[in-house]
Amino acid sequence: MALPKHPRAVITGAGSGLGRALSLELAGRGARLLLADIDDAGLAETARLTGAAGAETVTQRCNVAVAAEVEALAVAADERMGGSDLVINNAGVAVGGLVGEIPLTDWEWIMAVNIWGVIYGCHSFLPRMKRQKSGHVLNVASTAGLIHAPGMGPYNVTKAGVVALSETLAAELTGTGVGVTVLCPTFFKTNIFKSSRSTGDAAAKAPVEKLMARARLQADGVARYAIDSVDAGRLHALPHGDGRWFWRAKRVAPGFFASTVLGHGQRFLK
Numbered sequence: 001m002a003l004p005k006h007p008r009a010v011i012t013g014a015g016s017g018l019g020r021a022l023s024l025e026l027a028g029r030g031a032r033l034l035l036a037d038i039d040d041a042g043l044a045e046t047a048r049l050t051g052a053a054g055a056e057t058v059t060q061r062c063n064v065a066v067a068a069e070v071e072a073l074a075v076a077a078d079e080r081m082g083g084s085d086l087v088i089n090n091a092g093v094a095v096g097g098l099v100g101e102i103p104l105t106d107w108e109w110i111m112a113v114n115i116w117g118v119i120y121g122c123h124s125f126l127p128r129m130k131r132q133k134s135g136h137v138l139n140v141a142s143t144a145g146l147i148h149a150p151g152m153g154p155y156n157v158t159k160a161g162v163v164a165l166s167e168t169l170a171a172e173l174t175g176t177g178v179g180v181t182v183l184c185p186t187f188f189k190t191n192i193f194k195s196s197r198s199t200g201d202a203a204a205k206a207p208v209e210k211l212m213a214r215a216r217l218q219a220d221g222v223a224r225y226a227i228d229s230v231d232a233g234r235l236h237a238l239p240h241g242d243g244r245w246f247w248r249a250k251r252v253a254p255g256f257f258a259s260t261v262l263g264h265g266q267r268f269l270k
């Protein structure tokens, strides 16, 4: 369903990368914004930019890995904007390495942010949206949630969980007036590698960083595609052509695809 003319939007991880781009895209579309992050400086800078773009903007520090802080964010949306029309569960981190070598503490860290953060977001905001009989949740996953390359097990697991949760919701929310979209981009340039944790060959970061820089669609284009997808009521939003191609190939020829992905992926691990 289409967003209202001046949507009230809540965005987690708004202090950098895609979260900032989504904030600016929505500011350009006349939204009122409640922006959240654990990075105070990044959050303040995004708020400055959206404010300069003319959007009414408020901020709240929120660690999405803590249920009570996400619930407090939903309460803040009620108190400061009278509710929300769009919630974007965007905050995310990355962990690289091989299963069995990655410390369990890194698994726990990424699970807390990437999957529990999205679960908490849905848990706190959806009942409110159902009561108001309108709204939309945009969950930020990744192509890694649909196709699972080696060397990024924890990231794949969390993003596959976000896809599963979103597909489940699509059916559960039928007839409620509330919609869901799951965003699955491939690589684009942001600060995600600065905060990432990786075990083993650190050089494996280099080719991924090259892929990020080379992407035809960068954060602003991904954000535009994502909000257009919400407006169109699309469940799966795959902004990148290579991601759409990989996903189709996996469904058409899963066995062939597994060996191809494995072949490509193994190169990164050498």
Ligand SMILES: NC(=O)c1ccc[n+]([C@@H]2O[C@H](COP(=O)([O-])OP(=O)(O)OC[C@H]3O[C@@H](n4cnc5c(N)ncnc54)[C@H](O)[C@@H]3O)[C@@H](O)[C@H]2O)c1
Binding pocket: 012, 013, 014, 015, 016, 017, 018, 019, 036, 037, 038, 039, 042, 062, 063, 064, 065, 090, 091, 092, 093, 113, 140, 141, 142, 143, 184, 185, 186, 187, 188, 189, 190, 191, 192, 193, 195, 212
């Ligand atoms: N950059 C890519 O290539 C790419 C590809 C596919 C999906 N994604 C997804 O896009 C989303 C945004 O990532 P990005 O690439 O913009 O990275 P980024 O590091 O530039 O931004 C992530 C933001 O999330 C915040 N954050 C981290 N942990 C948090 C927590 N516990 N609570 C609240 N905020 C927290 C960070 O402070 C940062 O501002 C993530 O979910 C990521 O997995 C990114």
